[in-house]
Amino acid sequence: MSDFKFETKTFYDALNQNELIGSKCQTCEYVAIPQRYICPACHSEKMERLVFSGKATLAAYTVIYIPPTEMVNAGYDAKHPYCTGIVTLEEGPRMSAQIVGLDLSQPQNIKIGTPLKMTIIERGPEGTSKKVLAFEPA
Amino acid sequence: MTKKLARGVAVVGVGMSKFGAFPDKTSRDLFVEAYQELKTSVQKGFNPNDIEAFYMGNFSSDQFERQGHLAPIVASWIGLSPIASVRIEDACASGGVALRQAVLGIASGQYDVVLVGGLEKMTDLPGAQVTDALASAADTMFEIPAGFTFPGFYAAMATAYMNEHNGDLDALLKVGIKNHVNGALNEKAQFGQTIPDVMAGKVAKAIQKGLPVPEWKDEMDFLRDPKANPMIAWPLRLFDCSPVSDGGAAVLLVAEDLVAKYTDQPIFVIGTGQASDGSLPERASLSHVPSAVGAGEQAYAMAGKTPAEIDFAEVHDCFTIAEIMATEDLGFFKPGEGWKAAMDGKTARDGEKPINTSGGLKAKGHPVGASGVAQVVEVWKQLHGTAGARQLPGTPRIGLTHNVGGTGQTSVVHIFERRF
């Protein structure tokens, strides 16, 4: 067994170091994000840490005009919408993330399949902002 | 091997409160209203002391009303203490799962008579806090940080669905129009108005206030107008979303050997199925709900029925796209054909597969924990021929309910048959 920790916090500790991590099953090679203690495919507990390349494509998306409280606090509203989506990582699994750097004036022009790359954004008011996973056009 | 119930279970009574926004009522008040109606619906009457257990679906009285441990309180409020009282929480599927647990409780032989409830009181909280509370039905550690809301999740599924099937977003608007037509015929519905009614109301209001009178060519023109129908989460607009609601619903189940004591007109639960899933990104497909397919397959197998044999269904249209996906997940239409069926009117009351004759969650309202139970109320009415102006012709024999929690982390499906 490696000394890799599988706690939820492990994922965000890595993200704070600009690393997107998950786990790879040493038994069946199943790749999961976030990392898992137990393989969802074969139940093996022989898991190793995997660092994703950050390359992805857009699998599904939306542009949100009525945001939740956290996003309101970050300055978003109906006049300042944001895009969030689900991306397919180069290594296979999918992940939810905010998508930045797209033209949101015509949401129908956003294309599923758009190549993306990972970025880390600061979200929230200065002083209390936090690092958040996001993707932007590659 | 197909699993069967160890003994038969029948619905012998149903009731529901009016759905809507009721500032002066708590969830328990609304449930009492539902229970009182249920009492009048049992053909030969019943003694409340016959009830041996109470299974109650409720998503989050903790967040909405700051009240935990709600089931024993509600049981006491309707005079059922000291029977076993259980609150079931599976987000928006809480009511359907409570029904299933009650069915299994009777089938096991442990109970003969069980009350199923569903209730939610959502409108006391400000809108943003309701959005936050609903978001807690998704993974708050790994999905919500992306900025998702519930309309946002289903909006993303809509983009995946439309992209995969080359669909037309107008199909979403058609679902809303149809469910408002049905809801306008349901006296319990939160929105008792068709879309043309809504349009006429806005025109009348503008005239009354001396404001410029809006002009729309037709319903579609109205629904495409960003002022009349603002975008919530692209491509979902206000009229694609079920409302924030208060309401309660109740169903009385009895073992088959006791049916004759209560009614000569029983509705039997002939199939039940339930499945779970991980969060949305974990699924092989984003354009349908795998757990709903699984729950449906279990229910069909138990009932020995095919999708073609289902006369009508109440499906979980929390958003218009959800109804389109549901009609495919349940096998009524092939993958990629659901949006066309909506466009062609196949799911209207006079279509080949009537869907959401009650108005669905969209028009009837969606008090989260109550929805899965209120679906049974509609199936009961249609099977009894007592659905009034929205009654399906030809007295249907078999109805189905489909109740989904979150984006499909839980799905539960039931099939009912009229046996009289």
Ligand SMILES: [Zn+2]
């Ligand atoms: Zn494995």
